[in-house]
Amino acid sequence: xxxxxxxxxxxxxxxxxxxxxxKIVQQSACSTCKAAxxxxxxxxxxxxxxxxxxxxxxxxxxxxxxxxxxxMGYKALFMAMIIPLLLALATLIIVxxxxxxxxxxxxxxxxxxxxxxxxxxxMRGKIKQIFNFYIRHKI
Numbered sequence: 422x423x424x425x426x427x428x429x430x431x432x433x434x435x436x437x438x439x440x441x442x443x444k445i446v447q448q449s450a451c452s453t454c455k456a457a458x459x460x461x462x463x464x465x466x467x468x469x470x471x472x473x474x475x476x477x478x479x480x481x482x483x484x485x486x487x488x489x490x491x492x493m494g495y496k497a498l499f500m501a502m503i504i505p506l507l508l509a510l511a512t513l514i515i516v517x518x519x520x521x522x523x524x525x526x527x528x529x530x531x532x533x534x535x536x537x538x539x540x541x542x543x544m545r546g547k548i549k550q551i552f553n554f555y556i557r558h559k560i
Contacts, residue, residue: 427488429559432481433469441479443472443487443556472554485556493552500541500548508533 430443447466472487479485513530520526541548 424491425488426491426494427486430470430472430485430487430556432479432483432485432556435479435481436471438477439474441472441474441556443470443485443554444468445470445487470554472556474556478558479556484559486559487554487556489552489554496551505534505537508537 428445428447430445432441433444434442436442445468447468470487472485509530512533513526516529517523517526
């Protein structure tokens with residue numbers, strides 16, 4: 422099992438001497454299916470990602486491999502899915518113990534996610550420093 426997450430991409434802009442914007446095409450799992458071109462379920466999304474180059478030999482239009490540590494994926498999953506699930510579940514249990522009204526419990530468990538995601542959004546600068554992607558020439 423590899424320690425890195427890798428995607429092929431194309432450099433679309435240079436931000437600074439060692440920082441680039443790279444376009445990657447994120448495809449669904451069914452894109453490898455032979456009938457994907459006929460199916461309306463198959464999808465792909467283009468994303469622009471900022472990446473750091475170790476060397477300074479890249480130019481706009483180069484096809485590169487963008488990579489990051491696998492642990493970043495786990496951190497992202499934890500921050501975006503696991504913590505909110507635990508917050509909502511804990512809030513549901515606590516509020517349902519305090520009040521017999523199920524609607525209040527349900528609304529409170531969903532409402533707790535608003536401040537959580539707001540805090541994530543406000544801390545996006547610090548979070549961006551944790552999630553660094555790098556590029557290398559495609560071999």
